[in-house]
Amino acid sequence: MGAPQVVDSAQIMCTFGSAPSSLGVLPLARVMVEGRPAATVDDAVPLVNIRPFGTCLTLANPMVAAATSAAMGVLTPQPCIPATSRWLPGSPLTRVGGRNALTVASTCTCQWGGVIAVTQPGSVRTTS
Numbered sequence: 719m720g721a722p723q724v725v726d727s728a729q730i731m732c733t734f735g736s737a738p739s740s741l742g743v744l745p746l747a748r749v750m751v752e753g754r755p756a757a758t759v760d761d762a763v764p765l766v767n768i769r770p771f772g773t774c775l776t777l778a779n780p781m782v783a784a785a786t787s788a789a790m791g792v793l794t795p796q797p798c799i800p801a802t803s804r805w806l807p808g809s810p811l812t813r814v815g816g817r818n819a820l821t822v823a824s825t826c827t828c829q830w831g832g833v834i835a836v837t838q839p840g841s842v843r844t845t846s
Contacts, residue, residue: 735771747815801829
């Protein structure tokens with residue numbers, strides 16, 4: 719049995735974010751799962767698919783580093799603006815609109831060092 723299919727509004731979390739977010743999936747592939755667009759490994763566009771996670775907590779983010787420096791070394795979180803890569807690995811067998819389906823085992827990384835994972839897929843149907 720496969721992993722649950724990830725769909726629009728799935729819950730996601732970044733290791734350096736202060737709050738969870740929801741995945742945005744545009745209905746471009748026209749594949750619906752339980753009435754919501756199915757996600758693919760390419761659904762990783764910052765601010766479109768990957769929405770902000772509250773505030774960013776890592777000094778690798780230049781905005782956080784600058785604010786922390788201005789605060790004499792006291793960590794000063796700044797608004798999260800994701801800078802993400804493609805989701806990996808995706809489903810090896812299930813394709814959505816010609817792309818690998820996104821599964822709960824997939825993660826993507828942020829340029830600032832955070833790892834983004836799916837915490838709730840938004841569906842109960844499974845992929846292989």
